[in-house]
Amino acid sequence: MAGIKEIRTKIKSVQNTSKITKAMEMVAASKMRKAQDRMRAGRPYATKVREIAAHLMQANPDYTHPYMIERPELRAVGIIVVSTDKGLCGGLNTNIMRLVLARMKEFEGKGAKTQYTALGNKGLGVLTRIRANLVSQEVQLGDTPNLERLIGAVKVQLDDFVEGKVDAVYLATNRFVNTMRQEPSFIRLLPLPSGLADPFQLESDNQGADANQIKSEYGWDYIYEPDSKTVIDELLLRYVEGLVYQAVAENMASEQSARMVAMKAASDNAKKVIGDLELVYNKTRQAAITKEISEIVGGAAAV
Template structure:
């Protein structure tokens, strides 16, 4: 019965793993509400400040900030890459990385330098050994309730590179939360700022009155705008992470049940074959006697 014992051992091992997967599914399900609430709370501010910046970009300002569209020869680009700190999220991270690798191939073919700011340990470990890309910042361990204070360092490093003409474009890469079943890899251009809906915005007059002056106000406003976009990307990625992990663990638990049923069927066949062989031996022995 060594074969039967081995099969029973496999069934017990799979059942234990199934219990762990089920527990992780329930934990992720309990966290989904909080992460989605955090995302929805910050979303109106992020969208409103983006709309204001789009309006300002079409205004007739005396002071032209360097963050608005300007013609630079693209010699270097920078990316904030937002990933998860933990695994078991299905294809969430790898889908984003695959999209980024396509972009990186295009820049490499043009001879453009790439500088990366990592938010999340999975991105750091994935891109760490890839050349000729350079990692200038790495933030991880932000938890399920991230604070802006933990992201400011990464934001300022990349903005300083942009201000010093060491980076000519800045992008933000993260997983956009659509719903519990769908998360889309997203790569957005942050700098220079390009107005998204120019046709609609130009039908109206969007100029503002600035107090104390446009330079002081814009320097502060644009800083807040970029910080809000990075923070919104982080909280959306967290909501995507919990949803992807819940679905991945549910799939693992369901697949475990399928494997257990197949092993039980195989176990019964092995056991039946063994019993048949024993009965045959008994009958053969009885006939000889």
């Protein structure tokens, strides 16, 4: 009977785990819808800022912002790694960190140094374990991206690019495709693509440098103050910050989608395990009853 008791205890344990995973699946589904809405709501802002900045630069071709200057050689690279603060979301963090480590080896193989900014606790943990050159970090981002918290960590990389300490800045994040699919993406943030082509669109479509550019057949002009240089500087800074915000928003939507799928799979597996355990329990119980009956019959026959 000890075997029966152990099986019964294990069934109860798996049932309790199934209740937890089912609850986490429902919570993730609720958060996923809100995260997707925030992600989609942020896209028009970045698009409009990009259009205005592109039109201003077309109207003022003599001025080139530092964010647009291409460096002839990559001697140092800054990488902003966007990950989640919590686990239980399938292979989401594993996939993005595998991509980051592959690119790190690629850059270091070409003689370029790398420095990192970690946005999210899971990425920070991996970068700390491999003793990467970590220049800034921001963790415990919550369920809603907060640009004010992100600016401080990201500005370290932006300032290093302007000062020439790094020759390019890349952004590693999970791009949300749909509920069942999230793609790890490695996007060049700085220098910005010519014509201010959307780097997310370029990465997803795998097209050339002229894809999705802002083009105009006539000159654009705006009424602005104090001068075009100041306005372009401010717009491009806001645009880069908007790209980082969008990357974090997409990663959060990916996180909740991946967690919902992972918890649903865990709940389904728990049901399967419970069914197998109940079958073993019934067979063990039946064998024990048969054995007891045989002993009683054998004892009666002996008497």
